[in-house]
Amino acid sequence: GTIIDKKNLKQKEINFKNYTVFGFLFIILVMLPFIYFFWNIKQEAFQLKNILIFAAVIISSTLANLLICYSLKREKICEIEPIKLMQPLFTVLLAFIFSFFFQEYYSEKNYLIIVLALIAGFSLIFSHIKKEHLVYNKYLIAALIGSFLFALELVISKSILSYYSSFTFYFIRCFFVFIIIFLIFHPKINSIKNKTKFYMIIVSIIWIIYRIVLYQGYLVYGIVFTTILFILAPIFIYLFARIFLKEKLTLRNMISAAIILACVILAVIIKNQ
Numbered sequence: 001g002t003i004i005d006k007k008n009l010k011q012k013e014i015n016f017k018n019y020t021v022f023g024f025l026f027i028i029l030v031m032l033p034f035i036y037f038f039w040n041i042k043q044e045a046f047q048l049k050n051i052l053i054f055a056a057v058i059i060s061s062t063l064a065n066l067l068i069c070y071s072l073k074r075e076k077i078c079e080i081e082p083i084k085l086m087q088p089l090f091t092v093l094l095a096f097i098f099s100f101f102f103q104e105y106y107s108e109k110n111y112l113i114i115v116l117a118l119i120a121g122f123s124l125i126f127s128h129i130k131k132e133h134l135v136y137n138k139y140l141i142a143a144l145i146g147s148f149l150f151a152l153e154l155v156i157s158k159s160i161l162s163y164y165s166s167f168t169f170y171f172i173r174c175f176f177v178f179i180i181i182f183l184i185f186h187p188k189i190n191s192i193k194n195k196t197k198f199y200m201i202i203v204s205i206i207w208i209i210y211r212i213v214l215y216q217g218y219l220v221y222g223i224v225f226t227t228i229l230f231i232l233a234p235i236f237i238y239l240f241a242r243i244f245l246k247e248k249l250t251l252r253n254m255i256s257a258a259i260i261l262a263c264v265i266l267a268v269i270i271k272n273q
Contacts, residue, residue: 001206002072008196008203009073016073018187020065024178026197026204031171038167045163053160058176060153065177067146074139083143088227089121090151095223098155113267117228120263123256158218166215170208228267231260 009019044050068084096114161169192200217226235257 001203001210004199004203004206005069006072008199009069011193011196014073014192014196015187016069017066017181017185018192019073020069021178021181021185021187022192022197023065023069023200023204024174024181026200027174027208028171028178030201030204031167031174031208034167035171038165040165040168042163045160050160050163053156054172057153057157057160058173058180060149060156061173062177062180064146064149064153066181067142067149071139071143071146083140084147085121086144087147087151088231089118090148091154091227092117092121092224094151094155095158095227112270113224113228116263116267116270117224117231120228120231120260123259123263126252126256154214154218155223157215158223161215161219166212166219169215170211225267228264232264235260 005019005023008014009016045054092114157169157173164172214226214230217229221229
């Protein structure tokens with residue numbers, strides 16, 4: 001999904017603001033035919049407290065998406081990805097902190113699983129980080145802040161997810177983000193080529209599936225455990241890069257993959273005890 005977004009944003013005529021607006025429009029259009037079958041909201045969702053929490057989710061999501069798109073427009077993926085890999089760490093730490101103050105929503109106090117998540121997260125970052133990444137420009141700072149806001153959005157979402165179906169929650173979130181950024185930027189539809197629109201539909205489907213799976217994981221297994229499982233993604237990237245692209249793996253990549261795999265296996269064992 002990120003690679004397709006970057007491919008689209010590389011076009012000089014595409015403004016990152018317009019791209020963000022139409023990105024959300026296409027997500028809404030893709031989901032719209034299915035919303036009748038998956039629409040589900042419980043009465044608790046309409047309590048003032050929960051409406052305010054959803055508003056915080058929408059604001060965080062709006063800012064995060066704009067910052068990441070701004071960063072993707074100007075920086076290479078190889079420069080941004082090590083920064084975005086901070087998101088799992090932010091997510092785990094925020095879930096752990098929130099569990100002390102909002103115990104009715106969060107039960108993320110399995111210290112062994114939290115430690116394993118942190119080890120896997122740090123291992124992932126160290127396998128990608130290079131000396132040049134220690135020098136931050138405004139685009140990398142935008143990616144870092146965007147990653148934190150995405151983590152914050154996801155952790156906040158957990159407290160009200162049970163009042164919606166995952167499909168409904170994501171649809172409403174995207175709908176309001178679209179309305180906000182559309183009113184701010186007033187983009188023109190002819191600013192994006194038809195070929196780009198096709199790729200945006202594809203990437204919309206990818207993000208919809210990704211988020212629904214993520215939300216379901218949060219509801220069933222909790223934030224920290226789900227985050228550990230999602231940290232497995234780079235191992236698949238390493239594997240596919242080796243098989244299909246014939247790329248050589250560095251020693252750091254292999255050590256990181258082994259540590260992550262060990263952390264995930266241990267976390268699954270602990271979770272099932």
